[in-house]
Amino acid sequence: MRRLAASIFAITLLAHLPATRVIATSSITDHSATMPTSASRAVVDGLVFATPLNQFRAARSRAKRTHRWLITTTDGCSAPLVGSSGQSFNFRVACERHDLAYANYSALSRLSLGVDWNPELRAAVDNQFQRDLQESCIRRRHSERLRCDAWTVVFFHAVRIAAGP
Secondary structure, eight states: OHHHHHHHHHHHHHHTSOHHHHHHHHTOOOHHHHSOOTTHHHHHHIIIIISOGGGHHHHHHHHHHHOTTOOOOOOSOOOTTTTTBOSSOBOHHHHHHHHHHHHHHHHHHHTTSSOOOOHHHHHHHHHHHHHHHHHHHTTSOHHHHHHHHHHHHHHHHHHHHHOOO
16 A cells, blocks of 8 residues: 555656656666655655745755655745735745645655654644744834734744644
8 A cells, every 4th residue: 555655646747747857757766765664754845844944945856856756846935915924924935835835744644654643743834934933024114123023923824724744
């Protein structure tokens, strides 16, 4: 069952890659680069919990080159009307990391690869999201920071209420 689920996951990923990437991927003999394994959680954990926010995009790019199975698609912050940024805030990178966490942990859980996408893990991911949002506000002027911090509360609670495993 695991092999079937892993194969379906890999085929789905390959179907969404441009043709040139599909050809390059098919010639790789190291399947750990193209298919997730039980060690894949460490890769996601490192990106989500151990990488400083200001280094996340570069680390994600490096990880994607090494681990082609990594899901990196994002819509930024899918906040209706507000989007990813405003006059006093820019939460784009925090939302990108949050999207990566939700997509990869839930995929690894579905494939039974050492991840239990449960309320505790979701809370840990959402709490990291809140810390990332707060970090995005730190370098703002005082008047902007107060508004940015208020948006942090809104975004965090919206995720806690609307999203879920």
